[in-house]
Amino acid sequence: MGAGSRRLGALLLAEPVAAGQLALAGAATTALLIEAVRHESPPPAVRDAATVLRALRDGLGDPTGSPAGPAGGGAGLLRAGEAGLPQAGETGPSAAGGAGPLRPGEAELLRAGAAHGWRLDQPHAVAGIAYTGAQQRRWASALSWLDRPVLAEGRRAWTLLHGDVEREVTRLRVRLDQIVGAGQVRVVAGALVTGPARTAESFRDADRLLRLLLRAPDERVELPFGQAGLAQVLLAVPDERLRWFVHRHLGPIAHRDDLLRTLDCWLATGGSRQAVSERLHLHRNSVGYRVGLIKRLLGVDPLDPQTVAVLRTALAARELLAASEAG
Secondary structure, three states: OEEOOEEOOOOOOOOOOOHHHHHHHHHHHHHHHHHHHHHOOOOHHHHOHHHHHHHHHHOOOOOOOOOOOHHHOOOOOOOOOHHHOOOOOOEEEOOOOOEEEOOOOHHHHHHHHHOOOOOOOOOEEEEEEEEOOOOHHHHHHHHHOOOOOOEEEOOEEEEEEOOOHHHHHHHHHHHHHHHHOOOOEEEEEOOOEOOHHHHHHHHHHHHHHHHHHHHOOOOOOEEEHHHOOOHHHHOOOOHHHHHHHHHHHHHHHOOOHHHHHHHHHHHHOOOOHHHHHHHHOOOHHHHHHHHHHHHHHHOOOOOOHHHHHHHHHHHHHHHHHHHHHHO
16 A cells, blocks of 8 residues: 555454554554654755755756656655645645645655755745855855855855845855955845745846846946846846847847947936046047937937836846846
């Protein structure tokens, strides 16, 4: 008789049954339970936080690499129904963040995350960390001194955050700066999600925001999802649609970095020729010439209120695409 990956049995005793035989059978139950727990304890790979994080990034599945359930012939990642975790088909966190049926493998990842202090059934976000310095050994040492497990991949690392994510992003960066040196660490956070089925989405957000932050010309060192501006919306738009939008509204100047930079500054300063001149180190007349050229090529007034919103979105979409393609 089976129940999921468990195998249950019954001990038959021939009549007449003496009291001593019943006592012996009762005592054997404890030994059987101990043996069952031993066999069903998490395999060593589950205790590796990096393995769990990779599984969450890749989507639902078995981070040990073996097929889940009885058909795989192995113990699988972790058993649903243990420690209060619902089994597949029972109520649990859904993709929308509320109650709903668990997908196969979700309960296993809930339990695996809990082993490392991650409540995947509660709101959480993926943090992406990048190191821009040259001391790789110091960087590896800094990661080992964090108060949370991470998935380290060269100059980048990933972990999960709970609670006040923006505050946690700052705390994480400050701690690393203390070890590797100020200004050499960049930290981002993906969107808050609930349930392991959606953690991969936060991973994708964090990856693209980290690429975006590393391209930023200023000295910004943090970019949590809540401060990402237009990128908060654009991250959910397919790349092919973003490319169409950029071509539609910036096509005539898409190959002119000088005009794109001028347009960006022109919009950011509300059309101040003096401010653009100072930012781009151009003569005021050169600014005027460039703005006039932009107007002619695009066929719009960059300071028209409706046009401003469109052009700002197109510039943000172009930067997001460039960051993603940069690798």
